[in-house]
Amino acid sequence: MENPRYWRLKKQRYGLVGEVCPHCNSKIFPPRDVCPECGSEARTEYAFSGKGKVYSYTVMRDAPAGYEQNAPYTVAIVALDEGPMVTAQLTDLGEEPVQIGMPVEMVTRKLREDVEKKGILVYGYKFRPVMQG
Amino acid sequence: MTENKSGSLLLHPDRSTGIIGYGAYIPRYRLPGSEVAQLWTGSPKGSPVKEKAVAGLDEDVITMSIEASRNALARAGIDPQELRAVWVGSESHPYAVKPSGTVVAEAIGASNNIQAGDWEFACKAGTEAMVAAIALVGSGMGKYALAIGMDTAQGKPGDALEYTASSGGAAFIIGPADEAVVEIEATYSYVSDTPDFWRRQEQKYPEHGQRFTGDPAYFKHIESAGRVMMEELGMKASDFTYAVFHQPNPKFPMKAGKDLGFTEEQLLPGLLVPVIGNTYAGASMIGLTAILDIAKPGDRILQVSYGSGAGSDAFYFVVTERIAERRALAPSIADYLARRTEINYATYARFRGKIDMG
Numbered sequence: 001m002e003n004p005r006y007w008r009l010k011k012q013r014y015g016l017v018g019e020v021c022p023h024c025n026s027k028i029f030p031p032r033d034v035c036p037e038c039g040s041e042a043r044t045e046y047a048f049s050g051k052g053k054v055y056s057y058t059v060m061r062d063a064p065a066g067y068e069q070n071a072p073y074t075v076a077i078v079a080l081d082e083g084p085m086v087t088a089q090l091t092d093l094g095e096e097p098v099q100i101g102m103p104v105e106m107v108t109r110k111l112r113e114d115v116e117k118k119g120i121l122v123y124g125y126k127f128r129p130v131m132q133g
Numbered sequence: 134m135t136e137n138k139s140g141s142l143l144l145h146p147d148r149s150t151g152i153i154g155y156g157a158y159i160p161r162y163r164l165p166g167s168e169v170a171q172l173w174t175g176s177p178k179g180s181p182v183k184e185k186a187v188a189g190l191d192e193d194v195i196t197m198s199i200e201a202s203r204n205a206l207a208r209a210g211i212d213p214q215e216l217r218a219v220w221v222g223s224e225s226h227p228y229a230v231k232p233s234g235t236v237v238a239e240a241i242g243a244s245n246n247i248q249a250g251d252w253e254f255a256c257k258a259g260t261e262a263m264v265a266a267i268a269l270v271g272s273g274m275g276k277y278a279l280a281i282g283m284d285t286a287q288g289k290p291g292d293a294l295e296y297t298a299s300s301g302g303a304a305f306i307i308g309p310a311d312e313a314v315v316e317i318e319a320t321y322s323y324v325s326d327t328p329d330f331w332r333r334q335e336q337k338y339p340e341h342g343q344r345f346t347g348d349p350a351y352f353k354h355i356e357s358a359g360r361v362m363m364e365e366l367g368m369k370a371s372d373f374t375y376a377v378f379h380q381p382n383p384k385f386p387m388k389a390g391k392d393l394g395f396t397e398e399q400l401l402p403g404l405l406v407p408v409i410g411n412t413y414a415g416a417s418m419i420g421l422t423a424i425l426d427i428a429k430p431g432d433r434i435l436q437v438s439y440g441s442g443a444g445s446d447a448f449y450f451v452v453t454e455r456i457a458e459r460r461a462l463a464p465s466i467a468d469y470l471a472r473r474t475e476i477n478y479a480t481y482a483r484f485r486g487k488i489d490m491g
Contacts, residue, residue, distance in 0.1 A: 014199075014240035047242065070190050091191055092161045094474035108199045108240050109191040115490070121227055123195065123236060131464055131472060 006122055013124035016106050018084070020046035027082035050106030052080040052127065057090065057098050066112035066122075074098055078127050092128040103130045143319040143365045144264065146271020151313020152450070153211065153277065154306040154459065156204025157422040158197045159409055159469035162187040164481045166296050172478050173291050181382045185299035185410025187476060187484055188285045192300070193227045198283045199240045201304035204463035205279065206241060208314070209306045213241050216306070217275025218248040218266060222258030222414045223302075224332070224339075225285045226251050237281070248278075255330060256379055257440025258282060259302065259414040264320050264446055266307040277308040284413035289338035290487060297382055297406065302415025303422045314459050315425065315434070315450045319366065323358040324444035331442065341441075347385070350443050355379065355389045358445035359437045363393070366449060370394030374432035377403030377420040379439035381411045389437075402427060408470060414440075421450075423466040430454040 011017045018029035021042035026035055028042055035042040057076035060067070067073070074090040076098070090098060091109055104127035111124040136142055164187050166180020188197065198221050206213055219238040226233045234249030248269070252258040259282015266278035281304040288298030310316045329350035332339035342350075355378055363369060370376070376395045378386040383406050390400040403420035412419055417438040424434055434450040482488050 010239055014236075015242060017242075089191075092189060094161055094472075107196070109196050110193055111191070120231075121193070121195075123240070126191065131468060 003120055006120070013111075014108050016048040016050055016125050018046050018048060020044050027080075027084060029080065029084040029086060048080055048082055048106070050125075051130070052078040052104055054090075054098060054100055054102045054104060055079040055085060056100060066114065068115070069113065076104075076127065078104055086125075089126045090128065091126040096129050104128060105130045141365050142361055143321050144267075145319050146268060148271050148273060149310035150267050150270045150307055150317050151310040151453070152305050152315040152317065153308035153312050154205040154207070154209025155303065155314070155422050155425055156201040156206070156208065156463055157301070157303045157419050157466055157469060158201040158204070158283070159186045159301040159419070159466070160188045160192055160197065161472050161474050162189060162476045162480075162484065163473050164476055164478070168478045168481070169296050180296045181384065182297055182407050182410055184408060184475070185297055186301050186412070187481055188300035190484055193285055194221065194223045194225050194283045195227055195233050195236045197285070197300065197302060198233065198237045198281045198304065201281060201283065201302060202237060202241045202279060205304040205306050207463040208459045209277075209308070210459070210462070211277055211306065211308070214244045216243045216247060216277050216279050218269055218278035218280075219243050220248065220250065220252055220262035220266065220279065221281045221283060222252035222254070222260070222262040223282070223284050224253060224255055224258065224413055225287065226253075243279075254444065255440035255442050256381070256413045256416060257438040257444055257446055259418050260436075260438035260446035260448070261440070263305060263307065263418075263448070264322065266305070267317055267320060270307050270309070277306055280305050280307060282414040282418040284415055285485075286411060286413040287332070287338050290482075292338070294339070294341070297411040299410025299412050301409055301412040301419055303418040305418070313453055314456045315452050318449040318451055319362070320449075321358055321362045321365065321447045322444060323354055323361065323447075325354070327354075327441075327443035329441050329443055346441070350441065351379070351381070351385055351439050352389055352392070354443050354445040355437050355439050356392055358447040359389070359393045359435065362435065362437075362447040362449060370399070372433060373399060373435050375399050375402055375424045375428070376435040376437075377417055377424060378437050379417045379445075380404060380406035380420060381416070383407050405466065419466070425452070425456065426460060426465045426467065428452045428456060430456060
């Protein structure tokens with residue numbers, strides 16, 4: 001039963017909500033209550049802008065359980081504009097080739113679903129190429 | 134009878150309301166009508182639309198509602214904690230039991246002090262939520278309410294609806310008129326028991342009454358709601374700058390519009406069905422966002438939705454001077470239309486869960 005874990009992580013997963021250090025102003029993701037930069041206590045919520053750049057990526061062709069229906073898909077390390085790195089799927093790539101340094105933005109998408117379609121739907125952040133406009 | 138205290142059938146709350154922010158969402162993928170026609174008729178011709186928008190593998194009514202709502206919040210410029218309702222109207226809620234609204238509310242940063250029940254009334258579930266949001270704000274129970282119409286519409290393979298049943302929709306934040314980009318002057322709803330289109334519990338695809346979906350259903354309700362609205366307002370079609378109707382295909386809204394006295398110039402700016410298909414609960418609402426993308430202060434807009442079963446909600450809007458500054462704060466319909474990847478029928482079948490995996 002993983003529902004309590006998903007439930008605990010919903011805020012950071014749905015909206016990329018981390019923390020900001022009140023001492024050195026570092027932005028922290030995922031939230032961990034202690035600033036990795038200065039070691040002080042950091043519990044102030046901070047909603048990230050969702051903007052970042054692809055730092056590195058790979059294509060998953062042999063997907064783990066719960067993700068098979070999306071394979072093949074691209075997983076990237078995204079350097080957020082505020083500093084932290086996050087690992088996430090890229091989505092809505094269309095015909096655009098993924099490139100290191102490519103600007104991306106956060107969207108909330110369905111992350112996984114059991115094949116029998118009986119369990120809860122798990123939602124969370126992914127990144128897509130920045131929309132023009 | 135049902136007239137209000139001033140003797141009118143129109144609904145108008147004690148406190149005037151308006152749309153504070155609006156947001157649309159159209160998924161990236163497009164299935165050309167020629168693909169559907171080729172598969173089932175052997176010829177690429179005959180589709181009522183050029184193409185329809187298709188949700189990706191990781192999208193559903195909840196994820197699409199989140200993006201449309203974020204766009205609406207960006208334009209409204211309000212703190213999501215100030216919302217008192219997050220209402221999603223759809224006929225494709227991902228769960229049979231468990232609200233879509235709670236997930237959307239959590240994702241956009243709304244507080245726990247909200248109403249979040251889901252709405253269902255075929256293709257007018259979203260506008261029903263709009264009327265409720267107007268009532269909630271207009272009564273003073275809350276300052277802002279979010280009403281969403283969104284669908285990943287189901288079309289049975291080979292059915293006429295498969296050309297048009299598409300994905301997308303729009304979100305509106307209703308609030309006080311003195312903060313609005315669009316003031317809501319009045320609403321009126323016309324409803325009757327009409328069995329033109331339905332989906333029973335646990336059925337994957339809807340059934341419909343073929344030609345019965347026309348005159349006694351779509352046209353009767355749209356035109357009744359539109360006529361009563363204009364009569365009670367003492368206005369005629371030429372008094373409006375734009376009109377937008379529920380759009381299951383290109384022909385129906387154009388005919389209903391012309392029956393009510395509107396011209397192509399008034400109708401075409403809100404007509405998105407030829408390029409995105411029928412977004413069901415989102416259809417007239419996303420058409421309204423296309424109009425708001427180009428509207429000027431003082432423009433008058435008539436919107437009439439239609440939901441099978443059956444009923445129509447009519448709205449009369451007047452655009453305010455705030456439209457210009459708010460419009461640029463989120464992607465426009467043109468931006469979403471430009472973000473386009475064409476797919477074939479096989480990819481569509483995979484995306485929409487039409488392949489039996491055993």
